[in-house]
Amino acid sequence: MKTSIATVSISGEFPEKLAAIAKAGFTGVEIFENDFLTYDASPREVARMAADHGLDITLFQPFRDFEGMPEPHRARAFDRAQRKFDIMGELGTDLILICSNVSPISLGGIDRAAADFHELGELAARHGVRVGYEALAWGRHVSDHRDAWEVVRRADHANVGIILDSFHTLSRKIDPNSIRSIPGDKIFIVQLADAPLFDMDLLYWSRHFRNMPGEGDLPVVDFMRAVAATGYNGPLSLEIFNDQFRGGSARALAEDGHRSLVYIMDQVRRLEPDIAITAPDMPDRIHAQGVEFVEFTTAAEDKDDLGALLSTLGFSRSARHRNRDVDLYTQGDIRIVINTDTESDSFASASYSVHGTNAYAFGIKVENAADALKRAAALGAPTFAEPRQPGEAAVPAIQGVGNGVVYFLDDTPALSGIWDNEFVAIDEKSEAAGAGLTRIDHLAQTTRYDEMLTWLLFYTSIFSTRRTPMVDVVDPGGLVRSQAIESVPEPAFRLTMNGADSRKTFAGKFLAEGFGTSIQHIALATDDIFATAKQLEARGFQALPISRNYYDDLEARFGLEPEFSDALREASILYDRDDNGEYFQIYSRTFGEGFFFEVVERRGAYAGYGALNAPFRIAAQRRLLRPDGMPKS
Ligand SMILES: O=C(O)c1ccc(O)c(O)c1
Numbered sequence: 001m002k003t004s005i006a007t008v009s010i011s012g013e014f015p016e017k018l019a020a021i022a023k024a025g026f027t028g029v030e031i032f033e034n035d036f037l038t039y040d041a042s043p044r045e046v047a048r049m050a051a052d053h054g055l056d057i058t059l060f061q062p063f064r065d066f067e068g069m070p071e072p073h074r075a076r077a078f079d080r081a082q083r084k085f086d087i088m089g090e091l092g093t094d095l096i097l098i099c100s101n102v103s104p105i106s107l108g109g110i111d112r113a114a115a116d117f118h119e120l121g122e123l124a125a126r127h128g129v130r131v132g133y134e135a136l137a138w139g140r141h142v143s144d145h146r147d148a149w150e151v152v153r154r155a156d157h158a159n160v161g162i163i164l165d166s167f168h169t170l171s172r173k174i175d176p177n178s179i180r181s182i183p184g185d186k187i188f189i190v191q192l193a194d195a196p197l198f199d200m201d202l203l204y205w206s207r208h209f210r211n212m213p214g215e216g217d218l219p220v221v222d223f224m225r226a227v228a229a230t231g232y233n234g235p236l237s238l239e240i241f242n243d244q245f246r247g248g249s250a251r252a253l254a255e256d257g258h259r260s261l262v263y264i265m266d267q268v269r270r271l272e273p274d275i276a277i278t279a280p281d282m283p284d285r286i287h288a289q290g291v292e293f294v295e296f297t298t299a300a301e302d303k304d305d306l307g308a309l310l311s312t313l314g315f316s317r318s319a320r321h322r323n324r325d326v327d328l329y330t331q332g333d334i335r336i337v338i339n340t341d342t343e344s345d346s347f348a349s350a351s352y353s354v355h356g357t358n359a360y361a362f363g364i365k366v367e368n369a370a371d372a373l374k375r376a377a378a379l380g381a382p383t384f385a386e387p388r389q390p391g392e393a394a395v396p397a398i399q400g401v402g403n404g405v406v407y408f409l410d411d412t413p414a415l416s417g418i419w420d421n422e423f424v425a426i427d428e429k430s431e432a433a434g435a436g437l438t439r440i441d442h443l444a445q446t447t448r449y450d451e452m453l454t455w456l457l458f459y460t461s462i463f464s465t466r467r468t469p470m471v472d473v474v475d476p477g478g479l480v481r482s483q484a485i486e487s488v489p490e491p492a493f494r495l496t497m498n499g500a501d502s503r504k505t506f507a508g509k510f511l512a513e514g515f516g517t518s519i520q521h522i523a524l525a526t527d528d529i530f531a532t533a534k535q536l537e538a539r540g541f542q543a544l545p546i547s548r549n550y551y552d553d554l555e556a557r558f559g560l561e562p563e564f565s566d567a568l569r570e571a572s573i574l575y576d577r578d579d580n581g582e583y584f585q586i587y588s589r590t591f592g593e594g595f596f597f598e599v600v601e602r603r604g605a606y607a608g609y610g611a612l613n614a615p616f617r618i619a620a621q622r623r624l625l626r627p628d629g630m631p632k633s
């Protein structure tokens with residue numbers, strides 16, 4: 001599998017782009033002409049830089065407005081092409097991309113374009129280069145790969161082929177299966193890009209909103225299946241024009257890009273078992289069965305505050321680690337671990353010194369933890385391991401959002417026995433009667449908005465999951481975008497990602513003050529929210545107070561009985577409803593830099609996360625902050 005990426009896809013100066021591309025594992029790079037022109041080095045120097053990084057220059061592009069030109073423009077186009085062929089010789093690449101003409105003076109006609117390409121093929125052959133023709137979705141006469149192929153077919157020249165670009169085909173909803181009849185050796189290169197579905201002008205959509213395969217909504221997998229069926233075995237080259245990426249991290253973008261190619265070819269390999277595809281071998285997407293535990297790191301002096309909050313939520317401190325300063329709190333099937341091992345050089349300790357008290361790790365229950373680790377590693381996730389003491393299990397783990405740790409647990413004796421083997425039970429049952437909390441409904445991670453796609457791709461490529469549509473949550477300090485990832489077929493594992501643009505938002509403050517901490521809240525499920533609310537109150541739990549106006553509006557919005565809305569209001573319960581069921585939420589007050597708990601009940605098959613309630617939750621949280629942004633005591 002040859003992987004390539006266009007220099008336009010990555011932020012930074014030219015040398016930084018090349019370094020990031022090579023480091024992420026690509027074997028080739030497309031030189032986008034503008035990156036080359038604005039960089040002050042000769043083509044030979046650029047060739048050497050690429051070679052020093054072990055990168056092939058797969059393509060030089062774009063060459064515009066070539067075919068179908070009336071004279072004298074036609075002769076000029078050939079002159080221009082000749083100049084570029086010379087540069088290509090020095091760059092050490094043999095392929096140039098010619099995109100379909102957009103000039104208003106260009107003339108149509110498949111045969112006219114084919115004749116121009118035949119003649120260009122002759123010129124190219126004399127220079128030892130090849131030309132690839134790509135249909136831009138907004139080309140003046142050719143805007144469909146089927147027409148571009150017909151031009152290439154009629155040009156009938158060994159040095160002339162077609163270039164396919166998933167965006168141009170899929171944005172126009174052209175059936176990708178039409179690619180299957182193109183001979184693979186006439187496809188000179190394949191460019192891949194995805195995009196979120198927007199109803200907008202094609203050129204604008206393409207130049208500003210493309211993203212990595214798997215990050216958007218286009219059927220890039222179907223496109224790639226059709227390409228694979230032609231026998232094409234050349235480079236898969238990412239060509240991503242994206243405003244946000246232009247200002248992003250070169251290294252992260254290159255890593256995401258490489259992950260997206262490995263992921264797409266893994267899917268194609270499984271869907272087209274009869275086609276020989278060279279792609280890394282790895283276990284299939286992992287079914288996440290739920291959150292097995294969440295682990296906080298904190299200091300000895302803050303531990304009691306966190307323990308007290310857990311106690312008001314009905315947790316009991318039920319066990320202590322044999323060898324470490326680690327306590328286990330439990331309720332129902334929920335496990336919360338508090339790690340105060342801040343003296344040692346453990347990762348928990350390092351995380352505490354950077355972020356303060358935070359939920360730095362969690363465990364996901366899977367069928368086979370070793371397979372989960374294999375798949376994650378094959379997709380480029382950094383594996384995580386710490387020295388173990390005798391008798392301690394080495395739990396397979398990776399690092400994810402905010403450098404947090406994701407552990408994989410399964411039913412093998414070593415991993416399922418951790419709680420019994422490594423912890424000693426404490427008998428404090430008398431003080432903890434529970435509050436009816438049964439399991440973790442979801443984890444909510446907060447990231448910078450520009451990292452959201454990275455983490456969505458991370459989760460969806462490793463785990464068998466689906467994404468819910470993105471929703472906008474308005475915070476008085478800016479917009480927060482929220483999207484959930486849920487395991488399929490049934491959502492046993494749920495995680496929401498909240499992307500904060502501005503540090504003036506509540507989520508943005510959490511990021512800024514916790515220096516990029518990730519888990520901002522944990523939602524715990526109950527089967528009876530009203531009974532739980534009573535138990536919480538009796539335990540001294542302080543619910544986040546919600547405005548009266550909210551309940552007036554709620555009553556009107558859903559036509560609630562006044563007694564019902566009064567009951568909600570008295571217990572500070574937020575409410576939502578969809579076609580399949582109902583949702584009830586109680587929030588805790590915030591802890592530390594803006595962490596909180598949520599208690600939820602899903603009735604029926606309610607599928608959402610109460611997004612409409614988020615602005616009320618945020619407003620209530622803000623009311624409890626002092627003007628300097630710190631919690632009121
Ligand atoms: O937006 C463009 O002009 C453009 C140029 C070259 C390409 O390969 C492409 O897909 C788009």
Ligand SMILES: [Mg+2]
Pocket residue numbers: 134165191239
């Ligand atoms: Mg293209």
